[in-house]
Amino acid sequence: MRYLAGIDVGTTGTKVTIYDETGNIMDSGYSEYALSKPQQYWVELNPFVWWDAVCQSFRDIFRRGTVSSCDIKAIGVSSTNALVLLNESGHPVMPAIMQLDQRASSLVDDIKRDIGEDYVLEKTKNRIASGAFWGPTILWLKLNHENDLNRVSRFMTPHSFINFKLTNSYSIDHSRASTTMLYDVDSKSWDPKLCTYFGIEKNLLPPIQKPVDIIGSVTKDAAKLTGLEVGTPVIAGCMDSLAGHIGLGSTQSTASLILGSVGRICFNSLETDNRFMNVTNSVQSSMFSMTPTNSTGISYKWIKELLFDESTCKQSKIYQQMDDMASKSSIGARGLIYHPYISGERSPIWNPKATGSFFGMTTEHKKEDFIRAVLEGVGYSLAHNYKIMKEELGVEFQCLHASGGGAKSDIWLQTLSDILGVSIKVPHNSDSETLGVAILAGISIGLYADDADGINQIVSFKKLYKPNCKNHEIYQEYLNMYISIYEKNKNLYDVIRNIRQ
Secondary structure: OOOOEEEEOOOEEEEEEEOOOOHHHHHHHHOOOEEOOOOOOOEEEEEEHHHHHHHHHHHHHHHOOOOHHEEEEEEEEEEEEEEEEOOOOOOEEEEEEEOOOOOOOHHHHHHHHOOOOHHHHHHHOOOOOOOOOHHHHHHHHHHHHHHHHHHOEEEEEEHHHHHHHOOOOEEHHHHHHHOOOOEOOOOEEOOOHHHHHHOOOOHHHHOOOOOOEEEEOOOHHHHHHHHHOOEEEEEEEEHHHHHHHHHOOOOOOOEEEEEOOOEEEEEEEEOOOOOEEEEEEEEOOOEEEEEEEOOHHHHHHHHHHHOOOOHHOOOOHHHHHHHHHHHHHOOOOOOOOOEEEEEEOOOOOOOOOOOOEEEEOOOOOOOOHHHHHHHHHHHHHHHHHHHHHHHOOOOOOOOOEEEHHHOHHHHHHHHHHHHHOOEEEOOOOOHHHHHHHHHHHHOOOOOOOOOOHHHHHHEEEEEEEOOEEEEEEEEHHHHHHHHHHHHOOOOHHHHHHHHHH
């Protein structure tokens, strides 16, 4: 048998899935964890939480006996974004600083003044923003923890950290190099001027690989901890959005909708816009743009924890119960509008100081209205981006391929289809990140000729959601109101931030 292992390190959980070469799931494991918030605007995690989750999942899989370790022919890892700092001995200098972290937001203006926003945009094809990109965080460390920064000998993302633990090889792929603010997209290499400004020696940064490149193989130490076979090939892997895009069967001309902790519309692009995130797609030879909504699954989890006593609810059914309740509310949640800025926001407003809100509350509103408003509010955030894509950039899609935890919700997918005015297709396998990176692992060992070949052999769809034209018209009014509320109140985020401090 020839199996492929796909690992995805997510914001709030890590998944390991074993696939056969036709895409059937043989077994999987999942570990959920809570992010650490030791101070206001800080979001951290001990990187060994990810490694322990990977080891435990593999051990559980092999203990169940469905899969033999000798049948796993290649391993691929994708991940969320974070800054992982290791010393010369390979130990973390401090907890990983996650993409939701906003401790460095006050330094954005300094970077613009010192090195110039135009230069950063020219080289990286992205704006200067904290959390989403390493640059401001590295500058914050330089100013506040210089001794710790001087002890760092390896700069990593979550998936390159897992690769390092598996193989003892130091690497990063082009998609994640694009989110460091140290990478020149055109030359596909580390930019000397940016490295010098942030005080990073280029020789301390990892070699940049294509996602399908084999960067090493499982070591004896990793084999003991995971149960994997020594010598199993491991590829460089990539960012979760790119892996999910491929695992959804999306190519140059199709777009994907990933509804994880962070939600985003993803598409290959000829032009870049700095209201979106833009990275190098070295698999499909183009630029790759995303519209990250920071708190997508995070919002639904938050409202669950706020409204329900989980000790009295069946965990396996609570989200279905919430979906059922939301369906009892009307289109527009009886005039209740939610802004999902509970972790700040990226696309398209890029405001780390933004906070969440409900607008239009009355004594008539019930739990089901708040639940529906959360589902719709995430939809408005995504639609705010799609409106820019259509009206300003001329980018439009007839259909989006959807995955992630949110893609398991019928009411959420139908609501999103109605808000966006676009059909949404759902594949049989909604865990697109692990599938996408498994396809890349298969390419590396010759199972598939390229991504298109892997997609043709593996990806199939089970359901189609079509927009309701009447609902779409109603939602356009709500979308305009959603955007207007933000525009008229955005100056107040600074005020409330200062009051709170």
